[in-house]
Amino acid sequence: MTLGPVASLILEGEDLETNFSHDETVSIDLNLKVYDETLTGQILVSDRPAGLADVVPVARSLSDEIARRTIEYAKSTGRNIPCKKGCAACCRYLVPVSAPEVFRIWDEIQVIKPEHQRNVLSAFVSASQRILDAGPPPVPQGRGASGEDPQDATDAINRWYAEIGVDCPLLERETCTAYSFRPIACREHMVTSSAEHCLPAKGKQVKLTEPPFSIVEALGRLAAEAENLDIESVMLPFAPSWRQINHERARRTWPAPVLFECFVAIIHDLSARRRLAAA
Template sequence: MAAEAHSTATLRLSVGDLRIVHPITVPTGPVAAADVVPALQGLVNAVVAAAEAGKAISCRKGCGACCRQLVPISRTEAERLLETVAALPAERRAVLEARFAAAEAALAAADLKERKGRPDRELSTAYFGLGIPCPFLEDESCSIHPDRPLVCREYLVTSPADLCAGPAQEGVTPVPVPKISLAARGLQDESEDWFPLALLMDWAKTRPKGGARRTGPEWIQKFLKGMSRKG
């Protein structure tokens, strides 16, 4: 089978106070939005590197306090994460599926599976109060670090690491990173909302089939339009 063709372009972006020049490579032909997620991960990495330059970051491998927060996931990233999970050995998948089931049960018991009109902030605080570790967290480190969601990449702090475990996170100082993850959510249908990463497997049971296919460059154009609307 012939290798899939790819197209590369150099993005020049002004995001917040940052000027980013970053090469981006995407499939040339029609693909699902999930197939341009790796390109967006590279872009977020570049934005984060620029945002954290010169700052003393407290985040370290083995400190997973922030991995008990509500991680909002779009359909686009969810599809990509399901591919990541599907590629794991069966034994590892079984461990993850059990953790996802436990997280879902904890959210259901706390009546937090559905948003029920709650403001995002209220939902996030209640979620963090449950102390549910992300199913991907292993020994307080991310077990899918190269494939982790965009929003996880964007969260870094300069305050002492101990503060991140506090119930209301008082004194936590996140690095102001322009949120590429928000613009990336615009790749999915407008009728689709985000959901907590802990409900990934639950969502997978009833996920909408199909979905739009566009060329990689068309997806990036759509993403950039979303960026300009937010900026």
């Protein structure tokens, strides 16, 4: 298990600072449309083997930058985003986690203090048990003969999960105990309605922001393409058990520059598709 940096995100105007030798670094350009602006920068990648988990820190940094720009854009269009550190109003919703994030979060749980680690793992077990006790979620049908919209099916699963009322296992006394390594879905979830509307009982009144593209979706696609599998998404409470089952996958490596080039290509593709759909 390595938690040292394999890559750094350097946004335009920032100093070049990496924790690895520049002699062994590959630079990958970023040029992304984010609302009315262009996000430019580079990802500097160490030329060594890397696993899917190694992409996650850069993905988080990028997600945080997009979140910052989303808040600015909302303000410029007269809307307010009340989401902030310390608000846990949405922490009983279903949090989908990509395979690279599961691998990374598991590694990060391994290095927290043993006593806290025991509590965290026990909270994951309790939350998983509550979900299993609630029975299976509604099965998505997709748009088929019934004419059901896939988004309706996703909404049905989200409603099912919210009705179970299971606390996120990383939530303690209404505070996220893993704020620095919280899933990207949590970073991308921003509302323009009042925080009290986020409580599951009032979920229908929530107004969500529309991100320019989804980094959690990009990570899901990266894992699928690297491993030649379908895109997977894990409910956060099942992350530790899913990681145990997929132990060998977590250890697999690729040349880091190849992995990051693929990640950046996927983000550019998602961004272009979103712009095309909006045009």
